[in-house]
Amino acid sequence: MTGQEVLDLLTRVLRDLLENDSIVLTTATRRQEVPNWDSLMYINFIVAVEIELGIKFKVADVESFANVGEIVATIRTMLK
Amino acid sequence: MDQPAGQRDFRLQIRAASAETDIRARLDALAGLAQSRLGLVETIQLDRALMRDATEPIDGYTRVRLAVLSTNTIDHLLPAIRVAGLGYKLRLDVFSGSFGQYRQELLDPASPLLQFRPDLILLSLNARQTTSGVPLAATAEEVEQALARAIEELRELWHHARRTFKASVIQQSYLDVSEPLFGSYDRLVPAAPSRLIARLNDLLARAAAQENVMLLDVAQASARDGLDAWFDVARWLQGKMEIAPQAAPVYGEMVARVVAAQRGLSKKCLVLDLDNTLWGGVIGDDGLEGIVLGEGSAVGEAHLALQRYVLQLKERGVILAVCSKNDTAIAEAAFRDHPEMLLRPADIAAFVANWGDKAENLKTISERLNIGLDSLVFVDDSPAERARVRETLPMVAVPELPEDAVHYVHCLANAGYFESVSFTADDRQRAGQYAANAERQALLGTLESMDDFLRGLKMSVVYGPIKAVDLARASQLINKTNQFNPTTRRCSAEELAAIAAIPGAVTLQFRLLDRFGDNGLVSVLILRPDREQSDAMEIDTWVMSCRVFGRELEFEAMNIAVEVGCRHGVREFRADYIPTKKNGVIRDLYPSLGFARSDQEGPASGAIQWRLNLSTYIARKTNIERTGNSE
DSSP states (O other): OOOOHHHHHHHHHHHHHTOOOOOOOOOTTTTTGGGTTHHHHHHHHHHHHHHHTTOOOOOOHHHHSSSSSHHHHHHHEEEE | OOOOOHHHHHHHHHHHHHHHHHHHHHHHHHHHHSOOOOOHHHHHHHHHHHHOOOOSOTTTOOEEEEEEESSSSGGGGGGHHHHHHHTTTTTEEEEOTTTTHHHHHOOTTOHHHHOOOHHHHEEOOOHHHHHHOOTTOHHHHHHHHHHHHHHHHHHHHHHHHHHHHHHHOEOOOOOOOOOSSSSGGGGSSTTTHHHHHHHHHHHHHHHHHHHHHHEHHHHHHHHHHHHHHHHHHHHHHHHHOSOOGGGGHHHHHHHHHHHHHHHHHHHHHEEOOOBTBBBBOOHHHTTTTTSSSSSSHHHHHHHHHHHHHHHHHHHOEEEEEEESOOOOOHHHHHHHTTOOOOOOOOGGGGEEESSSOOHHHHHHHHHTTOOOOOGEEESSSOHHHHHHHHHTTSBBBBBOOSSSSSGHHHHHTTTTOOOOOOOOHHHHHHHHHHHHHHOOOOOOOOOOTHHHHHHHHHHEEEEOOOOGHHHHHHHHHHHOOSSSSSSSSOOOOHHHHEEEEEETEEEEEEEEEEEEEEEEEEEEEEEOOOSSSSTTEEEEEEEEEEGGGSSHHHHHHHHHHHHHHHHTTTTTEEEEEEEOSSSSGGGTHHTTTTTOOOOOOSTTTEEEEEEEEGGOOOOOOOOOEEEEEEE
């Protein structure tokens, strides 16, 4: 998957989860900038992405992602 | 990348449901969505729609205030609990206790729980605190003492919940998330972690039974589904979630079932189809000896396994009924005379076998047993019958049976229709009482709204002469059909070819399609010139598969036959009906098509002769389109 494809997928999952189609994720997006993306919805988001892609994030990664770009990069490494 | 079609569609469905202006209709629509198997994201979406709605009491929905008190994080489970409740017509108001504060919340006189006034209190605890204090070297007696103290504390909390809050209590069993220490030897060491938790759950169950506390057995569920489906150590370490987020929908469903059972909303009666459900094959065609049931064939054993499970349900107090398209006498004979049948006539409280509409027959069953339609579970292998019942009687539970009969039991058992929070002496006797009171009168299903059903099936017929390639299948249908077969004449492929070659003979074959797919070659009609009267034809053979009974195909087939006859300059059809033990279902076929009884003596003994004047024939309008003529 290209970086853009992963970004599109993350955007779609988060839009579905928060039911907010105005969300547009970029690599620079930080969780605090997205309305209602609280810690519970962050876990739900991680689990939904894991289920959809059939991957498991490392806990250390989940706790340290600083922005969406880091999530994208980690996913691309895992899918290689 | 696969397009996850489900979620996009699902949001649209939620939006459509939420757009209903009447709140009852809105809840009904959302409840309909809650019935399907939902993932994590869909559950959250549906819950959000539900939470947007007003909280006023709604007719048909039971409001229940449920407090969940826990040693773990549970916030991620609440949407699933509310959504699953909706599927059982429960509006659950859920109070989420603070993490790890369950004792304080129960015991503190200023607890916010008092204001919430819970109807039910669910205690969702993990085993760590209870088991961590027991040293590995503890003897069996020491283990018992330690666990007994833990159970004693729970009893205190239960009593307190009842006394202070007037609430009923649901206690969750302890999930065993321990890792093996010795391996297989763990079970022999009283204080090995997995052994401790197993013992703790035993004691918990015993205490719950004594105290009349309901059990939410996640330990059993995780043993069945595998611990990985329930527990994710990453989520535990990250957020102290003992039930993993992906298990939330299943967990919510389990909670809702227990609450529904406590409120008396569980199903009471299992209504069973016969052919290809309780046994393999079609008894009307295959005969008592021909149905597939019992040892010796995997399919026969699968149907037997269903019967065995159904009998166990009956012992539990579930009422059994039969709803089948069959001749009553033939269907009852199986229950009486088939050596492999486990179910016997006395097991069935209401036995309805006829050719009427099943939705109407379900109403009759509900009236006869004097239980609500919403207490019925209808098990039928036919997608068309299931769709008919779902459309007409949405309150009847209709499991989506898998195609393979070997999975019937699993499907029925895991749908949780008969969840219970008790097993009383009354339960043990109930099924018998119903059976004793049952009346076995014959039923005449009414046909109103049948038309809507048939229209909804979007049926079409493809017909044409029987060609060389069709001979084998056509003769097979003729030879295996016993019910819709007025003459029960048999005919090999060669004989069929010979009849088709008679000058002036007409052969017709019909395939019926509907929105569920192609039913295949379902009817064959053979007309040959009458021996005495040159402008008359005789219906030599007419057979139709029982799969399409009640679909109006006989009318459309006759319409077609009359048109073909007219084209051949024929003025009259003659037909024989030779009654047999199996073809009683079409006793009135010819008169219903406009044939008149002729006075002449039949050629074979017992045959009844019928005649149809083609010039006065009134074609009956049907819900079957003619899409193809393979002529």
